[in-house]
Amino acid sequence: MNSHSAFVHDCRFLEKVPEFSNDSLPLLQAVQKIVRNVSALFPSACCTIALLVQSGTSLLSFSSTQTVSDGWLEVPFRYGEGVAGWVVQHAEPLATDDATVLDGCVTTSLFAVPLLYEQICIGTLTITYSDRIAFDAAARQLLTVLADQASLTIWSVQQANAQHMATRSRANFLSMLTHELRSPLNAINGYLELTLSGVGGDLNEQQRDFVQRARASSENLYALLEDLLLISRADAGQMRLNRxxxxxxxxxxxxxxxxxxxxxxxxxxxxxxxxxxxxxxxxxxxxxxxxxxxxxxxxxxxxxxxxxxxxxxxxxxxxxxxxxxxxxxxxxxxxxxxxxxxxxxxxxxxxxxxxxxxxxxxxxxxxxxxxxxxxxxxxxxxxxxxxxxxxxxxxxxxxxxxxxxxxxxxxxxxxxxxxxxx
CATH class of the missing domain: 3.30.565.10 (Histidine kinase-like ATPase, C-terminal domain)
Known part of the structure; x- marks a missing residue:
């Protein structure tokens, strides 16, 4: 049985860790980047990151054996079942040189680490080999540190994506609302103009003053709606310059x-x-x-x-x-x-x-x-x-x-x- 040591990777690992931190990437791209970096440290292994979906009934998985264009692989999930189920349930690493006992898969040796953020398990990071390999203390420590860094990056990306989606939803709602309000406001302004022009009869001085004040307020409201519409378009990423x-x-x-x-x-x-x-x-x-x-x-x-x-x-x-x-x-x-x-x-x-x-x-x-x-x-x-x-x-x-x-x-x-x- 081979013993896998991580000492030869320490320097390269320290150079790779900062590259994990990028919450401007979409979630899939961030995970793909982490998988590439971890795989570079364990070149003969398969690296897989699996993230628990909100419903808790499936995992979104991406591994180093996939191409970038493959995207997410969604697999069923149940707490306590299989490698991922055990790791998520216990929030502890799992190492074995007889993986077929757990998942019935072709993989022989694996080391799975929970992705934890503030004691919440959001998924797993797993390294697998087709040969029997015993993960020594150095390799386990390295993978645990990698999982900690990956957890922080993935959580940050998820929160940034959620915030971005919420902002776009609010912006789209505001854009729809202001657009719908402009139509009746245009009608109000039109009737006020008609009233001032005398179409409905002559106005005395006080009546004219009242209608003019109403028109001024209506125009201010229209200007406010235009400003809100512009900002909502910008927030939704829909504002373009017509140069x-x-x-x-x-x-x-x-x-x-x-x-x-x-x-x-x-x-x-x-x-x-x-x-x-x-x-x-x-x-x-x-x-x-x-x-x-x-x-x-x-x-x-x-x-x-x-x-x-x-x-x-x-x-x-x-x-x-x-x-x-x-x-x-x-x-x-x-x-x-x-x-x-x-x-x-x-x-x-x-x-x-x-x-x-x-x-x-x-x-x-x-x-x-x-x-x-x-x-x-x-x-x-x-x-x-x-x-x-x-x-x-x-x-x-x-x-x-x-x-x-x-x-x-x-x-x-x-x-x-x-x-x-x-």
Missing amino acids: EIIRLPEIIENAVEELELTAADNGIQIHVAIEPDFPHLYADAVRLQQVLRNLINNGLQFTSVGGEVTITASVIETGHALSSSSRSDFAAEDVEDDDDSMERMVRLQVQDTGCGIAPEFQQQIFERFFQAPNERVGHAGGQGLGLAIIKMIVELHGGTISVESVVGQGSTFTCLLPCLLS
Whole structure:
């Protein structure tokens, strides 16, 4: 009878263990990776990982004899029966050089270790040989450590996958709900417009005021639904950019036109400063205008009568080359390829002379549903989604957003976008 020693594997084992820890992989791929690494330490053996399904009536198994394309093998399971049943029931390792007694299989020698996480058995790790081999203390210790590392990785992946599925389910439900709510809201807005136009009869001054207030609230609700729909799509991985060749000055002009009346009503001036002959961008025009609209509107909310909101756009040298993800949608012939141009970015800034943001809030303002105190009106305004959406859109473009603010003097929001064309 041969005695299997693990001493020759110790150094290789220590190099392999960190590779187990990757909860960004799908569960099957994570298990396949663990099986490959363990098999590399025991080249003449068959390595199998079997995971207990939630119902407890079967195991999902993958072994080193399978190909990557084979996927999971589902096998029946009962506590106390067979190797896996015994190991799961007792939560203890099992070694034998006469495996046919247990499972009636062609395998002769095996060592099975429970995969335990916080005393919960989630499956088994098994090494099998066709020859009779006695697993010595070193081999058993090595496999036990491997099982501990595998358990941690598998549990982390399972939790990450469950959380991801829950997030997608919530996002899909929210997306469906907001989509369904838009239809009746459109009808409400339509009838309010008809009422204001006098289709149902003339309105006195008080009635007109009431309907106008109802329409304003309805429009605010519609805007909130649009924000929630956008976030739910992003959470569900369904948000995509519709990139095209655009002129930034036109995008800025359109965003300013939308908010000029609001600025005038509040006694605030909007200024625009753009470098001449501004180069074209390759970006999503609708989303970029949404970024500008939200930033300008944010400035208006925090600025008092007589204040100013200034939008500037320039091209700067950042000293950082564009990442491949930032350039993935670019047509090869349109992207600037020389070394200097790869470090050029668009700097888009919106500056206000408002009440400013306290230092302790300057990172939190980009979180969903966070509302910074607004000294101008005495309370926080909005739903706390505007800046979170801005950050999401800017980062989808491969850019960054930051804020500089001094309480009592105002704030400057800066977006850096790697979207230049030659």
